[in-house]
Amino acid sequence: MICFVQQIRGITMKANKQVTWHRPSGALRFDGWRVAIIGGTGGIGRALGRLLAALGAHVVVVGQTFRDAGTPGIEFIKADLSLMSEASRVAQALPVGARPKLTR
Structure with a gap:
């Protein structure tokens, strides 16, 4: 295991070696899900929208500037909130609407 050490403003933080990460067995799917991402036109919101659309969700992105026109599964609502x-x-x-069941 690689131990990451990060120093922020003079405070040294070490990674918790007891925490492990693993991928779940089987592909995680969001077929039938409708997801709204407010501020999903950039950064982590945009990445999350693209990921969920790729996993089968219908994503509605709300924001001011849309960069993913033509991406399957993503719809855009232009708004200045x-x-x-x-x-x-x-x-x-x-x-x-009602939340559908998560499928694998």
Whole structure:
């Protein structure tokens, strides 16, 4: 095992060697799931949206600038959520429903 040591502002942190990570057996799928990602046009939100779409989810991204046009499984709602009228409009536009079961 590789031990990572990181120093931030004079504080040294070491990785917990007792924590292990493993992939679950079988492919994790999100078929039938509808996921809304607010602020999903960049960074971790964008990466999460693309991953969930690749795993079968229908993803609705809410933001100001969309970079993934044409990506299967991703829909975009353009909105400036700093405005209450936009937030209300998005709330009405987002689908609501029962959560499907997670499949493997």
